[in-house]
Amino acid sequence: MSGPGGAPAYGEIAQFENVGLRYGPDREVLADVAFTLFSGSFYFLTGASGAGKSSLLRMLYLAQRPTRGAIRLFGQDAITLPREGLPGLRRRIGVVFQDCRLVPHLSAFDNVALPLRVAGVPEKDIARPVADMLEWVGLADRMADKPASLSGGEQQRVGIARAVIGRPELLVADEPTGNVDPDMAIKLLRLFEALNRLGTTVVVATHDVHLLKKVPDSLIMRLDRGRLSDPTGALRYPPRRSGVAPAGGPHGG
C-alpha cells in the first residue's frame, strides 16, 4: 500500500506479492511468496538448507529478478524500475554474507571505506566514520590488518561495518553466523540488534533455530520447500512497538 506520490505508507520498506522464482526449466524454487517488511523491525528468515532463503534475499537486495510477481522497495516498483534507478535503491540496502566477501588485498580500514569511495565521498570525509565504525564493531586496533590475518568473527565484523558504513535503511544478512562459534554468533546478533535500535530494518537468514530466541522482539519468516509461512504474524501486520504486544494481536498470547 502506498501513500500519495508513491511514498510508502505505514513505514513499509519492502513488499513481495505472489513472487515466484525458477532457475532454468526446473521446478519453482520459490512459489507465491508474499510479505511486507515494516520499517524498524527485526526479522529472521529461517528454513532448512535449500529452502530458498538465499534466493529470497537475493531478490530483496536486487541481485536476482523474480520469475513472476511484484516487488516494491522503499515505495518503488523494483521490477519495472529503469536500470539506472537500481544503484540508488541498492545504496539503501546493506548486505552481509556468510563468507564475508572482503577484498583480500585491502586492509580492514580500506574494506570498510570501499562503499564510501565508490559513492565518491571525498577522502577527507572518510577516515573518521570508518574509524568510528571499526571501533563500534570492536576492531579499532585491527584497522591496518588484511582479512587473512583476522579470525572468522573479526572478518565478519569488518563485513558488517562495511555493510552499514553507508547508513542503509535495510540490512540484509545471509547466514552471517554460519562460520563463527556460538559465542561470536551471539556477539554478531547483538551488533544487528544495536543497529536495529538505531532504526535500521534488519533481516537475518539463518537455519539455526537457537538464534531465533536470542532476539526477543524479532519476527519470524519461515521457508519450507519454497513456501513462506508466518509463525509470528510477521508477514501481514505492522509490528508492535516498544515491546508491548497488542492483546489478541499476532504477537499476543
Ligand SMILES: Nc1ncnc2c1ncn2[C@@H]1O[C@H](COP(=O)(O)OP(=O)(O)OP(=O)(O)O)[C@@H](O)[C@H]1O
Ligand atoms: N543460481 C542457481 N542456479 C540453479 N539453482 C539454484 C541456484 N541458486 C540456488 N539454486 C537452488 O535453489 C534452491 C534454494 O537454494 P538457496 O541457496 O536459495 O537455499 P537456502 O535456503 O539459502 O539454502 P542454504 O541454507 O543451504 O544456503 C536449492 O535447491 C538450490 O540448489
